[in-house]
Amino acid sequence: MYPEADFLPVSGMQHMIYCPRQCGLIHVDREWEENRFTAEGRVLHERVDKGGEQEKSGVRLCYAMPLKSLSLGLFGVADCVEFHKIEKEIWQPVPVEYKRGKPKLIEADRVQLCAQAICLEEMLHTEIREGFLFYASPRRRETVPFDAALRELTRQTAMEYHAMMESGVLPKARYRKDRCDRCSLFDICQPKAKSAKLWLQKRLSEDLT
Amino acid sequence: MKPLQNILYITKPGAYLSKERETIRIRLEEGPDMKIPIHGISGIVCFGTVGMSPWLMGFCAERNVAVTFLTDTGRFLAKVHGPLHGNVLLRRAQYRAADIADKSGTLAAAFVAGKLYNCRQALLRCIRDHGETPALRETEKLLSDRIRKLTSIEDCDTARGMEGDAARSYFSAFPDLIRKDDPAFAFSGRNRRPPKDAVNALLSLFYTLLVHDVRSALETVGLDSAVGFLHKDRPGRPSLALDMMEELRPVFCDRLTVSLINREQVRASDFLTNPDSGAVTLEDEARKRVLAAWQKMKQETLTHPFTDEKIAKGLIPFIQARLLARHLRGDLDGYPPFLWR
Numbered sequence: 001m002y003p004e005a006d007f008l009p010v011s012g013m014q015h016m017i018y019c020p021r022q023c024g025l026i027h028v029d030r031e032w033e034e035n036r037f038t039a040e041g042r043v044l045h046e047r048v049d050k051g052g053e054q055e056k057s058g059v060r061l062c063y064a065m066p067l068k069s070l071s072l073g074l075f076g077v078a079d080c081v082e083f084h085k086i087e088k089e090i091w092q093p094v095p096v097e098y099k100r101g102k103p104k105l106i107e108a109d110r111v112q113l114c115a116q117a118i119c120l121e122e123m124l125h126t127e128i129r130e131g132f133l134f135y136a137s138p139r140r141r142e143t144v145p146f147d148a149a150l151r152e153l154t155r156q157t158a159m160e161y162h163a164m165m166e167s168g169v170l171p172k173a174r175y176r177k178d179r180c181d182r183c184s185l186f187d188i189c190q191p192k193a194k195s196a197k198l199w200l201q202k203r204l205s206e207d208l209t
Numbered sequence: 210m211k212p213l214q215n216i217l218y219i220t221k222p223g224a225y226l227s228k229e230r231e232t233i234r235i236r237l238e239e240g241p242d243m244k245i246p247i248h249g250i251s252g253i254v255c256f257g258t259v260g261m262s263p264w265l266m267g268f269c270a271e272r273n274v275a276v277t278f279l280t281d282t283g284r285f286l287a288k289v290h291g292p293l294h295g296n297v298l299l300r301r302a303q304y305r306a307a308d309i310a311d312k313s314g315t316l317a318a319a320f321v322a323g324k325l326y327n328c329r330q331a332l333l334r335c336i337r338d339h340g341e342t343p344a345l346r347e348t349e350k351l352l353s354d355r356i357r358k359l360t361s362i363e364d365c366d367t368a369r370g371m372e373g374d375a376a377r378s379y380f381s382a383f384p385d386l387i388r389k390d391d392p393a394f395a396f397s398g399r400n401r402r403p404p405k406d407a408v409n410a411l412l413s414l415f416y417t418l419l420v421h422d423v424r425s426a427l428e429t430v431g432l433d434s435a436v437g438f439l440h441k442d443r444p445g446r447p448s449l450a451l452d453m454m455e456e457l458r459p460v461f462c463d464r465l466t467v468s469l470i471n472r473e474q475v476r477a478s479d480f481l482t483n484p485d486s487g488a489v490t491l492e493d494e495a496r497k498r499v500l501a502a503w504q505k506m507k508q509e510t511l512t513h514p515f516t517d518e519k520i521a522k523g524l525i526p527f528i529q530a531r532l533l534a535r536h537l538r539g540d541l542d543g544y545p546p547f548l549w550r
Binding site: 168172200 | 296319322326353356359431514516518532539540543544546
């Protein structure tokens with residue numbers, strides 16, 4: 001159980017899965033650079049961030065719902081939580097997360113959604129078996145079952161996230177083509193950087209001869 | 210790398226700046242109002258009696274736009290500061306490093322090495338273009354010798370001593386960089402408060418502009434611009450900005466001063482001498498021209514020697530600040546000063 005003072009934003013979970021250093025840059029070093037991908041994500045969220053509720057055909061939609069979990073030590077806001085009417089006075093919560101682009105191979109989006117589900121389970125004393133990821137292109141909903149493996153990965157990620165924030169030490173950069181080239185923090189992270197010490201000595205001695 | 214944004218210089222006396230939605234509205238004493246979108250502006254520098262609404266100040270703070278007020282001669286008055294940026298762990302690391310003798314000594318030596326290297330590049334450029342003079346050759350030798358020694362130095366006082374030495378020699382050779390044979394551009398060493406000749410007036414103006422840029426760059430990455438390594442702490446002094454200025458002066462200020470004079474972009478008639486104080490300042494229209502030249506210089510592109518990125522020259526302070534922050538946080542094994550090609 002984490003005290004509320006140590007809660008971390010749930011949005012960091014997807015960064016942690018994508019790249020722990022990216023997570024450190026954003027959440028420890030407070031860096032943020034916008035690029036096309038982040039701008040698209042921001043625009044996509046403008047509707048859901050307005051909040052509010054609506055109900056249609058047995059489904060109640062709750063936008064921008066605040067979340068927290070003592071066991072994961074996380075807080076945040078769900079894009080949308082759907083409450084499906086199962087029977088009279090019994091509503092099943094289902095988290096929905098909006099994402100730009102197409103379904104991704106890495107687990108980042110699923111882990112973030114699972115963390116939201118665990119928050120909801122704690123808050124509403126219920127059990128949630130699945131949630132949805134809504135991808136903007138193609139406009140498609142993906143069902144995410146919250147199985148044991150995904151829950152375990154989510155808990156593990158939350159622990160590593162807390163350990164990194166506690167130490168304040170950024171994980172070392174490691175260049176990975178599939179992730180680094182589309183990361184908006186590439187120039188700040190400099191995954192291809194060399195030793196500054198050796199570079200300086202070399203340049204100063206070579207250029208003076 | 211993030212795009213180089215523009216700095217808005219307001220030099221019209223009596224101008225008043227306010228916020229209108231996402232734009233900066235500039236009201237002048239005569240003529241129509243102007244509106245400039247804040248998007249694409251990274252700083253506002255106001256000279257003399259220029260006013261600004263608190264709403265615009267707050268908006269600038271929120272958007273990370275640096276606002277600085279200077280007197281009409283370019284002396285620093287005040288800077289508008291929003292909430293502190295960046296990481297408290299970084300500032301703590303900076304303070305700790307400043308208290309460790311060999312760590313701050315190594316950093317001081319790196320700043321000085323960068324400075325002497327770039328001063329030497331300025332001399333070599335001149336030798337290459339116009340042939341050598343005894344003063345240029347002699348200073349070049351002295352600088353080379355000091356740079357070699359600096360790689361193994363770990364104490365601030367030695368670094369400071371070398372910096373002082375080298376700066377004297379560099380400024381004694383500086384007149385040889387000026388190819389214009391006009392007594393108006395004679396130069397016999399640095400003087401300021403006030404600058405007493407045209408060359409010093411230009412150098413002082415550019416140093417003020419560079420301090421502004423370096424300071425915003427340091428604060429943007431979350432460093433405390435007042436806690437330096439080469440320059441000791443002194444209340445009110447942006448010591449870290451002055452540290453980082455050392456390596457950038459030859460690249461930004463000295464070079465531009467020399468080329469403005471050599472290319473006759475400034476003339477003797479552009480300067481005014483105050484009969485009482487002897488202070489030399491730029492006349493209004495010429496100052497506008499000189500500020501435009503400064504902005505244009507910052508748009509030149511080059512390849513950063515350490516990161517190998519192609520960038521606008523104006524982003525150098527920002528990249529150096531970032532590299533320093535990374536070093537202080539233990540993410541990079543040293544601080545690579547900007548070495549000018």
